[in-house]
Amino acid sequence: MLIYKIFRAEEWTTFQTDGETVGAPIDVADGYIHFSTAETVAETAAKYFAGIEGLVLLAVETDGLEPLKWEPAREDVLFPHLYRKLRMDDVVWSKPMPFVGGVHQFPELS
Numbered sequence: 001m002l003i004y005k006i007f008r009a010e011e012w013t014t015f016q017t018d019g020e021t022v023g024a025p026i027d028v029a030d031g032y033i034h035f036s037t038a039e040t041v042a043e044t045a046a047k048y049f050a051g052i053e054g055l056v057l058l059a060v061e062t063d064g065l066e067p068l069k070w071e072p073a074r075e076d077v078l079f080p081h082l083y084r085k086l087r088m089d090d091v092v093w094s095k096p097m098p099f100v101g102g103v104h105q106f107p108e109l110s
Helices: 009-018 025-030 041-048
Strands: 002-007 055-061 068-072 078-082 091-097
Touching (some): 002 009, 002 041, 009 055
Antiparallel strands (some): 002 055, 055 091, 068 078
């Protein structure tokens, strides 16, 4: 199963350069890397990235991704949380999220 992580352009650049990341500031503060599912990623973008251009969407395969925990978050929906650094070799693909007419455009989630 693929799960998704949204990064700001500078976060993505740093991740690519370093080869691993502890995530965005909210991830560091919470002690784990927040991910979304295909069903929740658009709401995540709207809630936490409204008006931000230059976003990149990463897809990560859950098989073998440890320690990954599914924990309740918004409205008790289960969200995947990774309790270690995310490595570039965990990333299945990365795609830009153009900002058109005030709305983030999502690539096909597969």
